[in-house]
Amino acid sequence: MKPPEKKLIIVCSSNSQMLKAEGLLKQKKIQTELVPTPSHHGSICSTSILIQGADREAAEGYLGEKRINYRLYPYETKKLTGLMKALMDRAAKQDFLEIMEKLEAGADLTKEEIVRLLNTQSNMEEEMLIAAADRMRKEIVGDRVEIRAAIEFSNYCKKSCHYCGIRKGCDSPKRYRMSEDEILAQVHQIHQLGIKTVILQSGEDDYYTLERLISLIQRIKRETAMAITLSIGERSYEEYAALKQAGANNYLLKIETTNPKVFQSLHPDDDLNHRKQCTQWLKELGYVTASGNMVGLPGQSLEDIAEDILYFKEMGIHMIGIGPFVPAKGTPLAHGVVGNVALTLRAVAATRLVCKNVYLPATTALASVDPEGQVKALRAGANTIMLISTPLQYRESYQLYSNKNMIDIQSAVDAVEGANRLLPKYLKRRNENE
Numbered sequence: 001m002k003p004p005e006k007k008l009i010i011v012c013s014s015n016s017q018m019l020k021a022e023g024l025l026k027q028k029k030i031q032t033e034l035v036p037t038p039s040h041h042g043s044i045c046s047t048s049i050l051i052q053g054a055d056r057e058a059a060e061g062y063l064g065e066k067r068i069n070y071r072l073y074p075y076e077t078k079k080l081t082g083l084m085k086a087l088m089d090r091a092a093k094q095d096f097l098e099i100m101e102k103l104e105a106g107a108d109l110t111k112e113e114i115v116r117l118l119n120t121q122s123n124m125e126e127e128m129l130i131a132a133a134d135r136m137r138k139e140i141v142g143d144r145v146e147i148r149a150a151i152e153f154s155n156y157c158k159k160s161c162h163y164c165g166i167r168k169g170c171d172s173p174k175r176y177r178m179s180e181d182e183i184l185a186q187v188h189q190i191h192q193l194g195i196k197t198v199i200l201q202s203g204e205d206d207y208y209t210l211e212r213l214i215s216l217i218q219r220i221k222r223e224t225a226m227a228i229t230l231s232i233g234e235r236s237y238e239e240y241a242a243l244k245q246a247g248a249n250n251y252l253l254k255i256e257t258t259n260p261k262v263f264q265s266l267h268p269d270d271d272l273n274h275r276k277q278c279t280q281w282l283k284e285l286g287y288v289t290a291s292g293n294m295v296g297l298p299g300q301s302l303e304d305i306a307e308d309i310l311y312f313k314e315m316g317i318h319m320i321g322i323g324p325f326v327p328a329k330g331t332p333l334a335h336g337v338v339g340n341v342a343l344t345l346r347a348v349a350a351t352r353l354v355c356k357n358v359y360l361p362a363t364t365a366l367a368s369v370d371p372e373g374q375v376k377a378l379r380a381g382a383n384t385i386m387l388i389s390t391p392l393q394y395r396e397s398y399q400l401y402s403n404k405n406m407i408d409i410q411s412a413v414d415a416v417e418g419a420n421r422l423l424p425k426y427l428k429r430r431n432e433n434e
């Protein structure tokens with residue numbers, strides 16, 4: 001670019017000196033212009049005189065003769081050093097845009113491309129990813145948010161998963177088991193809200209034998225006809241089959257991570273391949289399957305999360321719960337680092353874009369680490385909220401992680417409205433504008 005014509009700025013010691021100087025120069029036919037004094041030479045309110053470089057000598061002569069108190073500087077216009085780089089850093093890079101184009105064309109993404117989505121490099125890329133997932137969500141599952149309710153009916157567990165606040169050997173929780181009647185009382189409350197699906201969750205507790213579970217399932221079906229999701233961990237093929245036979249519809253068994261090393265380091269009692277086998281059995285038995293992972297596990301990489309997403313897709317999982325890892329008191333990971341919320345949201349968004357027609361919960365773990373977590377997830381591709389319908393006296397004993405947020409119907413409604421979405425039609429307390 002052509003360098004700007006050299007000009008000089010005359011900064012006088014006072015306003016009256018400046019006016020005097022300008023009058024003098026004008027009189028001598030020197031071309032002047034009054035401008036705000038540049039910030040590095042004086043206050044924003046003061047005025048200085050701009051002259052052409054060629055008039056320097058003459059001007060200095062006249063001003064000297066009249067003993068004007070002034071200083072002369074080259075006139076420099078303000079440079080915005082680094083502007084282009086800063087703006088480009090906020091923009092979307094070409095390779096990212098190409099992934100968006102692939103999504104527009106309906107093409108499948110590779111693992112590397114999913115990693116690239118998780119690894120956004122600018123605000124614009126992040127916004128684009130979230131917007132793309134929100135659009136996919138809207139086109140595929142619409143604006144209504146599915147609401148389900150969980151009863152955490154026992155916190156006894158025979159396993160010692162390193163991250164879990166109800167692991168065997170953990171002293172903090174007061175152990176409890178709910179009776180069939182207690183569980184049914186909760187089921188009826190949920191049913192009265194109009195909710196269609198109840199999630200029965202517990203630690204891996206052998207007290208609940210097949211017989212007890214079947215009795216429970218059959219009673220729920222008889223008295224409410226609600227859909228039942230079981231979330232009671234690893235069981236045998238035969239047990240899964242019998243529970244399905246008794247009326248269970250869905251099964252929630254999270255993979256937590258597909259990285260074999262990370263899985264092994266967290267689950268002293270489990271084997272990744274066996275967990276996958278259980279999921280395969282559940283599918284074969286006709287359950288609607290739910291899985292999920294945690295984001296921010298020690299040793300977990302972005303590649304691992306991308307691999308998890310591809311696993312959900314390949315397994316044809318119907319519901320995928322993605323939450324940040326949250327350190328739990330009294331566990332080996334009590335002093336670990338909370339999973340990153342923004343990365344968790346990107347994982348939710350990428351999962352919507354890759355797995356498409358699935359239920360994606362705005363997880364309790366997200367709500368627990370960020371008060372706006374559920375609204376953010378609903379805007380990033382999520383379409384499901386799970387209420388916690390465990391009786392009050394047991395809730396604080398089911399702290400899978402510290403400061404677990406208690407999602408009740410009101411907070412769910414707030415999240416749905418906060419995200420500008422619609423409550424399900426079946427809910428007895430409906431959107432006011434419908």
Ligand code: 5AD
Nearest residue numbers: 163164254324325326328365400401
């Ligand atoms: N942080 C986040 N999520 C956890 N879960 C259990 N412990 C933690 C924790 N410390 C999640 C797991 C589990 C689900 C019931 O709760 O994903 O499958």
